[in-house]
Amino acid sequence: MDDTILEMRNITKSFPGVNALENVNLKVRQGEIHALVGENGAGKSTLMKVLSGVYPAGTYEGDIYYDGAVRQFRTIRDSEDIGIIIIHQELALVPLLSIAENIFLGNEVVANGMINWQETFTRTKKLLDKVGLKESPNTLVTDIGVGKQQLVEIAKALSKSVKLLILDEPTASLNESDSDALLNLLMEFRNQGITSIIITHKLNEVRKVADEITVLRDGMAVKTLNCHEEEISEDIIIRNMVGRELADRYPPRSVPIGETIFEVKNWNAFHQQHRDRQVLHDINVNVRKGEVVGIAGLMGAGRTEFAMSVFGKSYGHKVSGDVFVHGKPVDTTTVRKAIDAGLAYVTEDRKHLGLVLSNSILHNTTLANLLGVSKATVIDDVRELQVATNYRAKLRIRSAGVFQEAGNLSGGNQQKVVLSKWLFSDPDVLILDEPTRGIDVGAKYEIYSIINQLAADGKGVLMISSEMPELLGTCDRIYVMNEGRIVAELSKAEASQESIMRAIMRSGEKQQ
Amino acid sequence: MSSANPATESSNVVSIGDHIRNNIREYGMLIALVVIMLLFQLLTQGVLFRPQNLTNLVLQNSFIVIMALGMLLVIVAGHIDLSVGSVVGFVGAVAGVLVVQMHMNLALATVICLLMGAAVGAWHGYFIAYHRIPSFIVTLSGMLVFRGLTYAIINMTGNGSSIGPFPPAFQVVATGFIPDFIDISFILNFIGMSAIHSTSILLTVAIPIVMFFISWRRRSVNEKHGIDVEPFSFFVGQNLVVAAAAIFIGYQISSYRGLPNVLILMLLLIALYAFATQRTTIGRRIYAMGGNEKATKLSGIDTRRLTFYTFINMGVLASIAGIIIATRLNSATAKGGDGLELDVIAACFIGGASASGGVGKVTGAVIGALIMGVLNQGMSILGYQTDSQKMIKGAVLLAAVFIDVYNKNKG
Numbered sequence: 070m071d072d073t074i075l076e077m078r079n080i081t082k083s084f085p086g087v088n089a090l091e092n093v094n095l096k097v098r099q100g101e102i103h104a105l106v107g108e109n110g111a112g113k114s115t116l117m118k119v120l121s122g123v124y125p126a127g128t129y130e131g132d133i134y135y136d137g138a139v140r141q142f143r144t145i146r147d148s149e150d151i152g153i154i155i156i157h158q159e160l161a162l163v164p165l166l167s168i169a170e171n172i173f174l175g176n177e178v179v180a181n182g183m184i185n186w187q188e189t190f191t192r193t194k195k196l197l198d199k200v201g202l203k204e205s206p207n208t209l210v211t212d213i214g215v216g217k218q219q220l221v222e223i224a225k226a227l228s229k230s231v232k233l234l235i236l237d238e239p240t241a242s243l244n245e246s247d248s249d250a251l252l253n254l255l256m257e258f259r260n261q262g263i264t265s266i267i268i269t270h271k272l273n274e275v276r277k278v279a280d281e282i283t284v285l286r287d288g289m290a291v292k293t294l295n296c297h298e299e300e301i302s303e304d305i306i307i308r309n310m311v312g313r314e315l316a317d318r319y320p321p322r323s324v325p326i327g328e329t330i331f332e333v334k335n336w337n338a339f340h341q342q343h344r345d346r347q348v349l350h351d352i353n354v355n356v357r358k359g360e361v362v363g364i365a366g367l368m369g370a371g372r373t374e375f376a377m378s379v380f381g382k383s384y385g386h387k388v389s390g391d392v393f394v395h396g397k398p399v400d401t402t403t404v405r406k407a408i409d410a411g412l413a414y415v416t417e418d419r420k421h422l423g424l425v426l427s428n429s430i431l432h433n434t435t436l437a438n439l440l441g442v443s444k445a446t447v448i449d450d451v452r453e454l455q456v457a458t459n460y461r462a463k464l465r466i467r468s469a470g471v472f473q474e475a476g477n478l479s480g481g482n483q484q485k486v487v488l489s490k491w492l493f494s495d496p497d498v499l500i501l502d503e504p505t506r507g508i509d510v511g512a513k514y515e516i517y518s519i520i521n522q523l524a525a526d527g528k529g530v531l532m533i534s535s536e537m538p539e540l541l542g543t544c545d546r547i548y549v550m551n552e553g554r555i556v557a558e559l560s561k562a563e564a565s566q567e568s569i570m571r572a573i574m575r576s577g578e579k580q581q
Numbered sequence: 582m583s584s585a586n587p588a589t590e591s592s593n594v595v596s597i598g599d600h601i602r603n604n605i606r607e608y609g610m611l612i613a614l615v616v617i618m619l620l621f622q623l624l625t626q627g628v629l630f631r632p633q634n635l636t637n638l639v640l641q642n643s644f645i646v647i648m649a650l651g652m653l654l655v656i657v658a659g660h661i662d663l664s665v666g667s668v669v670g671f672v673g674a675v676a677g678v679l680v681v682q683m684h685m686n687l688a689l690a691t692v693i694c695l696l697m698g699a700a701v702g703a704w705h706g707y708f709i710a711y712h713r714i715p716s717f718i719v720t721l722s723g724m725l726v727f728r729g730l731t732y733a734i735i736n737m738t739g740n741g742s743s744i745g746p747f748p749p750a751f752q753v754v755a756t757g758f759i760p761d762f763i764d765i766s767f768i769l770n771f772i773g774m775s776a777i778h779s780t781s782i783l784l785t786v787a788i789p790i791v792m793f794f795i796s797w798r799r800r801s802v803n804e805k806h807g808i809d810v811e812p813f814s815f816f817v818g819q820n821l822v823v824a825a826a827a828i829f830i831g832y833q834i835s836s837y838r839g840l841p842n843v844l845i846l847m848l849l850l851i852a853l854y855a856f857a858t859q860r861t862t863i864g865r866r867i868y869a870m871g872g873n874e875k876a877t878k879l880s881g882i883d884t885r886r887l888t889f890y891t892f893i894n895m896g897v898l899a900s901i902a903g904i905i906i907a908t909r910l911n912s913a914t915a916k917g918g919d920g921l922e923l924d925v926i927a928a929c930f931i932g933g934a935s936a937s938g939g940v941g942k943v944t945g946a947v948i949g950a951l952i953m954g955v956l957n958q959g960m961s962i963l964g965y966q967t968d969s970q971k972m973i974k975g976a977v978l979l980a981a982v983f984i985d986v987y988n989k990n991k992g
Binding site: 380405425448 | 807
């Protein structure tokens with residue numbers, strides 16, 4: 070019995086200068102969850118864009134068999150018409166339209182040339198029930214969180230009677246409970262006979278839901294693993310992804326820890342817009358020389374808000390509290406003052422807050438410390454070039470040169486450019502906010518190594534991360550934050566995924 | 582796909598083809614300017630390049646170039662300034678009141694006019710930078726307000742519809758020519774070029790030579806530090822062509838009444854702004870801010886103050902243009918500078934500035950302004966009426982940006 074619903078045969082797609090895909094074969098069975106994994110730039114998204122008609126037939130070589138016939142999609146519409154729906158990493162929702170309007174955008178419920186709003190509302194309600202989203206169809210998309218927006222996208226796919234659902238990193242910006250809900254939904258779809266292809270970097274998710282796993286590397290499908298025939302460990306997947314044995318996912322570290330160099334005391338702040346809502350309550354944290362300190366917590370716990378409010382009051386209203394660097398009180402009320410006090414903040418959102426994408430690596434590297442390469446406001450471009458070239462080599466930024474635009478780099482290399490920028494500002498304390506988000510395994514390891522090196526150089530590192538294994542693997546001490554409060558401080562010995570989750574849950578009970 | 586091209590790592594002299602491809606924008610625009618000039622030279626049967634016409638070309642378009650320098654920074658910063666035409670009229674009227682009616686000391690009057698421009702820029706910049714009102718709205722308001730003020734001043738104080746004439750000493754910058762303080766006429770006489778202005782021709786020859794040495798020094802510094810450079814022969818050839826064109830134009834102008842003062846002012850400002858955008862921290866910060874304001878702010882840069890300064894700068898340049906235009910026409914009128922903002926903005930976009938900010942070059946804006954100027958001048962000589970002039974200029978703007986976007990999407 071052949072239950073193959075989709076087969077992509079010998080797909081080759083090239084862009085000027087590179088072969089993004091080379092003779093890729095992909096076979097997906099009816100009703101399964103098929104995971105597509107690989108490092109950034111391995112060709113996962115490109116393959117899915119070929120499948121969904123983003124790259125129309127004729128711009129690639131090879132054949133697509135779907136539902137028993139050869140298909141040639143000229144537009145996304147063509148693929149949607151036969152039930153292939155792709156949900157991109159960057160959500161395609163209109164923020165200021167309601168959930169219902171978004172779901173039926175371009176596909177409106179029309180009678181006599183007019184939109185039937187009652188019918189739209191009822192149908193939306195049904196779809197939202199199916200995906201388990203308890204929101205009114207009239208709620209504006211801008212008013213709900215990313216996790217719920219993801220569900221709206223899926224509801225939209227359901228409205229088009231989806232047979233093959235493609236999700237490009239659906240959980241990248243979701244917290245753990247939202248991710249779980251989403252994965253459960255996929256498994257429910259499997260029971261209803263809907264096939265899913267899921268692109269993800271999170272291997273624990275792959276292990277949890279996937280029936281089959283196809284690993285892409287450098288534009289080639291290197292392996293398809295069947296999860297029911299054998300036990301697939303994360304190590305096996307990683308080995309196939311990187312093409313080498315990754316002995317340890319976290320580099321070893323043994324740095325002597327010194328005196329306290331960074332301390333925040335009694336930190337309070339109110340919400341930026343809702344000005345009477347307090348988002349941070351009496352936060353006290355400290356970091357010692359050579360120490361990597363983590364802040365764990367669920368999304369919305371206030372970790373980013375805390376970091377940004379400390380860093381030049383970049384977030385919040387009525388911010389109060391004291392900051393000490395090397396035991397001396399410092400003024401961090403503007404970003405400039407915070408930098409001068411020895412702080413650096415590597416944002417979680419490198420595309421919108423970290424980099425000037427239209428500028429070169431060179432210009433991004435020196436942006437936070439232009440005075441370091443200039444005299445009397447005139448930039449010494451030879452010195453600037455040396456600085457950027459130096460960091461490019463030191464952090465192993467893979468690019469054609471320092472003149473390459475930051476927007477053309479992969480996620481990992483972009484993150485290294487952001488790190489270069491802050492390293493060149495020569496801080497004593499680095500606050501890293503989700504430093505490895507959306508970065509592939511190999512680049513993650515390199516980022517961890519850089520963090521270790523920073524600690525070894527005598528700096529203090531405060532690291533915010535939603536990936537608990539990452540915190541456990543890299544930190545000497547972990548603060549747990551929930552609902553704007555520090556609810557636990559765990560030493561390396563005490564810290565585990567269970568103890569962190571327990572601290573969060575227990576604090577939640579106390580609140581109620 | 583992440584591996585670096587070994588060829589560029591080992592040797593940094595790129596092939597001529599690659600060099601042109603990498604700089605297709607700059608060359609494309611320069612070629613477009615040359616083609617347009619040659620076209621009008623042909624259509625006007627050689628009238629365009631006559632000494633008098635080239636001189637007029639400079640006199641009538643210098644203020645567009647000068648304002649384009651400020652507008653480029655405004656656009657790169659991610660904003661727009663619709664008020665500059667009205668500011669030109671307003672400052673012209675103020676100059677008229679101060680100089681013609683109050684007989685104020687000329688230097689003092691000039692300083693007051695420039696401060697007036699700065700104040701207008703500060704007014705706009707304050708609302709845009711510190712209250713985050715879109716520049717389109719703030720400067721649209723300014724466009725109406727300052728035009729209205731211009732009318733008010735002229736109606737209240739002028740004899741009918743204008744204030745003038747200006748004393749000749751006040752017109753020196755706008756209509757004067759550089760004096761022959763270095764006299765090499767005996768040499769010129771000897772080689773049979775007696776009609777030419779000595780200092781002007783000396784400058785005409787000296788400027789390209791100085792330019793050549795500056796770019797030659799840059800090229801060797803770049804080569805030494807592993808930055809991609811074009812082949813030396815190409816570099817020399819390109820500079821020779823540019824120098825020859827500059828010397829030809831300078832020679833033509835010198836043989837009329839010498840180099841106009843306003844040309845020297847314009848060249849100095851171009852050099853200043855080219856340097857400021859490429860080599861100073863403030864220029865770098867404006868580009869970064871236009872590319873990503875939030876990231877720039879989080880890098881410790883006071884983006885509000887930077888925006889504020891950008892508009893003050895625009896106001897000062899508009900006031901310089903205002904003085905030049907009023908004194909050139911020898912009267913300040915209520916309609917002075919009307920619609921000029923569109924020529925200036927068009928020059929920047931023809932020159933490759935991006936409407937979303939962060940991208941654009943001084944040289945591009947200057948070439949864009951020259952293209953507009955040549956079109957104006959050429960069509961005037963041909964006797965085109967305002968209607969067809971406007972249509973053609975509009976079409977050129979769209980075509981230039983279309984080619985730009987098309988190339989970008991293809992590449």
